[in-house]
Amino acid sequence: MEVPPIAAIIEHYGGRVRKDYRTWQKIKCPFHSDSHASAGISVADNIFVCHGCGVKGNAFNVIKIHEGVKYGEAIKIAESITGESYQSLRTTPAIGRRVSSTKRNKSSSSSSNSIRSRR
Numbered sequence: 001m002e003v004p005p006i007a008a009i010i011e012h013y014g015g016r017v018r019k020d021y022r023t024w025q026k027i028k029c030p031f032h033s034d035s036h037a038s039a040g041i042s043v044a045d046n047i048f049v050c051h052g053c054g055v056k057g058n059a060f061n062v063i064k065i066h067e068g069v070k071y072g073e074a075i076k077i078a079e080s081i082t083g084e085s086y087q088s089l090r091t092t093p094a095i096g097r098r099v100s101s102t103k104r105n106k107s108s109s110s111s112s113n114s115i116r117s118r119r
Contacts, residue, residue: 004059
């Protein structure tokens, strides 16, 4: 699954990221007024975390939290920020049979009754 580079998203929101950094680097969080570096970013792992305001995750998750949108809208925002398409991430859900909770509960209770009757 292709995810946008976290550095591009954080920079879009005003953060300063050194892209040549191979491990975690401390930065000032662009999502709240930060007087010191309370956030960390890993360009290699493509992850951001702020210990001050709680924004964390990959690029899509950061957009979802900051913008208050759902996953599909976060993809569109990421596309507008990076200029790349992430359409391949929009897949149809797998079609399968779901067992209703009442059927699931009946089958689990009947199996527990049969265990009790054997004792």
